[in-house]
Amino acid sequence: MSFDYLWTGFAVALQAHNLLFGLLGCFLGTLVGALPAIGPINGIALLLPLAYSMGVPPESTMILLAGVYYGAEYGGRISSILLNVPGDAGAVMTALDGNPMARQGRGAEALALSAIASFVGGMLSVLGLTLFAPLLGRLAIGFGPAEYFVLMVFAFATLTSMVGDQPIKTMIGAAIGLALTTIGLDPTSGAYRFTFDEPELHDGIEFIILVIGLFSISEVLLLLEQQHRGTLQVLSIGRGLPSLATLRSCLGAMLRGTGIGFVIGVLPGTGASVASAVAYTTEKRISDHDGTFGKGDPRGLAAPEAANNAAAGGAFVPMLTLGVPGSGTTAVMLGALLLYNIQPGPQLFTERPEIAGGLVASMYIGNVLLLALNLPLVQIFVRMLLLPNWILLPGILTLAFLGVYSTYASTLSITIMLAIGVVGYLLRKLGFDLAPVILGFVLGKVTETNLRNALAISGGELGIFFESKICLVLWALAALVLVAPLLLRRRAATA
């Protein structure tokens, strides 16, 4: 395959006005993403009609939107790390070790590390996109329902690493998350499940409502308790960049996170949230020998951060090569291409090299711009921690309301979000982690749909899950994830 399109692309993307569009996109995206619950989709959906109506040429629009996408992905980490309130779905895992770091006075370091891990994940995934896009497009086609189901089995196998000292509660959490996905219209049979004749429930519980409710509302209630007991910490912001030793210790985590994130990102229907979840649980399996994960281990921050940015890059592969969006955000970008009468697909690289190449080139440039923009801004963002609680917490609650309302324009969804928040508070008081609930929810829909579709194809024969090579490899990986730590432990014990 020739890379002529890419040189054309760099020539386009390095023009001054396109660089400016990229920078503007990164900046606006970071701002939009930093607001809890306002994610990349909102940012892109918002800027697209604006750019179109201003007569911006298509390649510049795509560069602007890719910048917004990357910027918002990064901006979502800020509230996740500093406030334990994830900005979007992909940032839930980031809070697990990122927020403890901030509580230990390493907030600035955590933000910088997250920017660097994002850069590594983003950069390598664009490289993967450049080199292997057509090949990966074929892999994505090879994934039928059976393969997706076995992939989910693998994801659940990595979830066993989340089993802490209270395994029953971890399993209950995941089961609750799974149960929540069964609410709403069942697409296969058209049956309404657990909707209680309430039209608002027909589409089920939206992920963003669950995330906002579980995390922001319960966090504010717990802070209220801490203040009453006088145990509320005064946080310090810490000094800037992570040390070279920290970065070196995180390198493996970043590379593994990138690999996992990229492959999962390429598959349509599994986005940054699944990627970061699998990356975190896998990294915990591999690296957590001393039980430091979940208590501010930089590797627990680096792995999901690299993964969700790698997934963001991977999601462009099926969009550009097949015209199939790999995530909600790329679906909106696909809409942007169609708006300009451009049909994505393999011929895009030969017929409109300035678009395909410009986009890919702008992803390289966007990653560099984002890192250059965000490392200095860390010192400003981290000052959010110094705001007194009587300013910060009303703001978090208002944004929780607005995040839900701006997406669903209904006050009933705010009420549902609050009810979920109360449940989240009760669960945390009862000694539950909220992460397994989110994991169960993220994996639930994909698991059930593909299990049933696969069985529909095979007429109920279970053999379909063992037929293809991809399935067999995934089964082997799942078994490896389950068995390897036991073997390693036994070897360590006998050594």
Place this chain on the structure above:
Amino acid sequence: MPRAAGESGFLPRLPALVLLVLALAYGFEAARIEYAFASDPLGPRAFPLGLSAVLVVLAIAWAIRPGRAEPWPQGALLFEVVGLVALAFLAAWLFDRAGFLIATGLFCAEVAAMFRATLAQAIATGVGQALLWWLVFTKGLRVPLPTGSWFTGS
């Protein structure tokens, strides 16, 4: 040897029993899901029914060994926690009735007061945040926010 606090008695087991009841109700509802036809061998009932069975087993296991839990808020703190939740639901109810500015302004001021703001600080937080987010969302992000059905009569 005395057992660790939170491990004995009925009260620590109550949440597990609530979960057990919910899991059974979930399974019961799952069994009643109506559908005309299913294009797959499992149908819409199988997955939730299986989950219900898993949850029942897990709830029983949890009831046998309740494990660690944090102490529940009591007295004045309980009042504050319940109060904050109630105010949040009230703000949601007022959201499209009294409009974003009034609902959010009041709510922000009350929350600020709960987190030890002085009266002046609380009022400033309420007014300031309501206006700030109104401007950010309606002007910056172009998200229309409710102006209040009580005032517009719709």
